[in-house]
Amino acid sequence: MENFNSFKKELKDFTEKTIKQRAKKNENSEKYDFETANEICKKGWLGVSTPKKYGGSEKDPIWTYELIKTFSQEDITAAAIITGQFTLVAEILLNEASENLKNEYVSRILNGEISGCYALTEPDAGSNPSEMKSTVRKADGGWVLNGQKMWITNGNIAQIAIVYAKEEDQISCFLVDTSSKGVSKTKIHGKLGFKSSDTAEMSFDNVFVPKTNRIGKKGKGLNVAFRALDNGRLGISAMAIGAIEGMQKRLIEIAKEEPTQGNMKDIAKIEVIIESCKSLLSKTIELKTEKRNFTKYASMAKLKATEGASIAANILIEKDKSFFSKKIWRDVRVMELFEGTSEIQKLIIGNITTGIRAFN
Numbered sequence: 001m002e003n004f005n006s007f008k009k010e011l012k013d014f015t016e017k018t019i020k021q022r023a024k025k026n027e028n029s030e031k032y033d034f035e036t037a038n039e040i041c042k043k044g045w046l047g048v049s050t051p052k053k054y055g056g057s058e059k060d061p062i063w064t065y066e067l068i069k070t071f072s073q074e075d076i077t078a079a080a081i082i083t084g085q086f087t088l089v090a091e092i093l094l095n096e097a098s099e100n101l102k103n104e105y106v107s108r109i110l111n112g113e114i115s116g117c118y119a120l121t122e123p124d125a126g127s128n129p130s131e132m133k134s135t136v137r138k139a140d141g142g143w144v145l146n147g148q149k150m151w152i153t154n155g156n157i158a159q160i161a162i163v164y165a166k167e168e169d170q171i172s173c174f175l176v177d178t179s180s181k182g183v184s185k186t187k188i189h190g191k192l193g194f195k196s197s198d199t200a201e202m203s204f205d206n207v208f209v210p211k212t213n214r215i216g217k218k219g220k221g222l223n224v225a226f227r228a229l230d231n232g233r234l235g236i237s238a239m240a241i242g243a244i245e246g247m248q249k250r251l252i253e254i255a256k257e258e259p260t261q262g263n264m265k266d267i268a269k270i271e272v273i274i275e276s277c278k279s280l281l282s283k284t285i286e287l288k289t290e291k292r293n294f295t296k297y298a299s300m301a302k303l304k305a306t307e308g309a310s311i312a313a314n315i316l317i318e319k320d321k322s323f324f325s326k327k328i329w330r331d332v333r334v335m336e337l338f339e340g341t342s343e344i345q346k347l348i349i350g351n352i353t354t355g356i357r358a359f360n
Contacts, residue, residue, distance in 0.1 A: 007048075007063060011070040014043075015078075023075040024323055026196035030189065032157055033196060037081045041112030046086055050094065055107030061285055065238040072242025073249070074324075076331045077197045079242065083235035084153045084197070085109055089116035092162055092228045093175075097215045101175060105160060117158035118232075119149040119176075119202055120225055127344050129225060134165035134204065136174065142211040143167070145176065145204045155200025156185045162215065162228075163204070170219030174209050182207040193330035230295050232339040233302035234284055240305035240335050241277045243328055244270060247312040254319050266315050273308035280304055296352040303345040306335045 018036065026033050040046055049064040050056025057063075064086065071079035090109050093102055108114045125131040134147020147165055155161070161176045161183075176183070182205040191199060216224040248270045255263040280301040287294035309332040317329045336342050351357055 004060075004063065004066075008066060008070070011067060014039075015070050015074050019071055019078045020074040023078070023327070026075070026077065027323075027327055030191075030195045032154070032198040033078065033081070034157075036078060037085075037115075038112050040081060041110065044110075046082060046112070047090070047107075047110035050086075050090065050106070050110060054094065054102060055110045061289055065234070065281065065285060068235055068238040069242035069245070072239045073246035076239055076243055076328065076335070077194050079239045080153070080194065080197045083232065083239060084117070085115060087231045087235040088118040088153070088228060089160075089162060091231050092118070092215065092224065095227065096173070096224050097175070098212070100212060101215070105175070114159040115154055115157050116160045116162065117152050117154040117178075117200075117202075118228065119152050119155065119161045119163045121151050122148060123150045127341060129164065129222065130171070132164065132166065132171065134163070136165045136167050136172065136209065139208065142213070143174070143209045145174065145182075145207040145209050147204050149202040149204075151188070152200045152202050154198050155202045156187050156198050161202065164221045164225055167218060167221075171221035171225075172218055173215040173221040173224045175213040175215055176204070176207060176209055178202075180207050180209075191334075193327075193332070193334040226295070229339050230298040231288075233298040233345075234281070234288065234294075236335055236338050237277070237281050237284070237298070237301035237305040240302075240309040240332070241274065241281060243309045243332055243335075244274055244277070244305070244312045246324075247309075247316045247328060248274065250316060250320060250322075250324065251312075263319075270308075270312050270315070273304075273311065277301070277305040277308055296349055299340075299345040299348045302339065303342055303349070306332065307342060309335060 022033060022036060044057055045067055047056035048059050049061045052058045068079045068082050090106055093106050109116055120129055122132050122134065136143035136145050145165055158178055161178050163174050163176045164171055184203045186201045188199040188201060248267065251267055255267055280297065284294050284297040284301045287297055313329040313332045316325050347358055
């Protein structure tokens, strides 16, 4: 990884020779691809933008988003290895956790020794996490956690979980060892899309959490969650753009065989979507790099890119019934739900633009 151009070439080669070749097997098995995840970690890609002191390569954040985008051109679920482990777990620890927790866990996540998950959503608290019912109560040396979490990416394979729960009626954030007594996991089968991405229902029954494992301050858990979701939306935006590029590649192949005006119009429509999405992504990354608030732009980038991916998928599925087209048509629908639905993104954007809150 001497320079960005050679990095991009290496990514393209790996995507073509590995990601693309394993996509169908992973889809059919509905199992998390540990082999690919380990290869990504060994290459140092999971931590490519992480400080060297925590086991990373300390490259510009654009390197991580290029990684996500390139993988998504052939298989979105391969890119989810990066978004699930880095943008929603490692980055939370890097940005919010104590130095002791960073030193104990970040490098182990980046080198593939352990996996993590982000446990916010509950059966009755999805778009509005303030309604969550999970709780912690004080105990000798820490807290006791009780609650249930739903639709947790990597929940079955994770050794650690970033869990949100009410602490004296205020939401706090905790790192939980999933091997602790009282933690149970149930795999969710039969999903429409993201079939090879691990998804779980998790339960916590009187689980002890050491006092050193709170992330952030008491009662500031939603602040941690929302900053994490900004990063997650940025990752989903890069994922959606990569998916659109992958679909456009197929549409260009079709247009070469049938150079009709209709095919040209579809390609033009998607080209405009790609370029507008890239502009929003670039602006959001710029704000993040400058350590400025990027919440509004993360929501705009996520909204535009995921809706654009659905438009492209609808166009492609009408012209092509290959495995790739059917799979990506299913997968892109899920991206409109991850890290807040499209409707939630519109409320966030409207709130920041006007200063008017239309939700609690």
